[in-house]
Amino acid sequence: MLLSTTDTLQGFEITDYLGLVTGETIMGANILRDVMGTVTDYVGGRAAAYEESLGQARDVSIEEMRDRAQVLGADAIVGVSMDYETVGSRGAMLMVTCSGTAVRLRKV
Structure with a gap:
């Protein structure tokens, strides 16, 4: 798709x-990710564990959106937009949302 x-x-x-x-x-x-992220905050550099979690959350969100479009019989999703937020009382959870318009296509 x-x-x-x-x-x-x-x-x-x-x-x-x-x-x-x-x-x-x-x-x-x-x-463990929280501890490593805190260390990275102090010494600098990239927080690989958080980046991995972010990538996983993004992939799951996209797959869920694709599945919903497939149920509708879509060939594609256009106008895709993504949003990343932290949620929870300490911001300990990561929320990734995506949305778009499911469409049918014809090759021209």
Whole structure:
């Protein structure tokens, strides 16, 4: 399934707009990641454990959105947008949401 942040896809005509599709993921950070993230805050550098969690959450959200579009019979999702937030009383959880419009296509 094609995904695009744009509202058109070169070489294709959108024949049907099937509706909004979304994907949401909330992942908790574990204590080891918190400790390593704190160390990285003080000494600098990249927080690989957090980056890995962020990547996993993003992939799960996109897959969920694709699954919902597939149920509608979509060929693609256009206008894809993603948002990243921390949630919880201490900001200990990461929330990734994505949304777009499921469409059917015809090659031109």
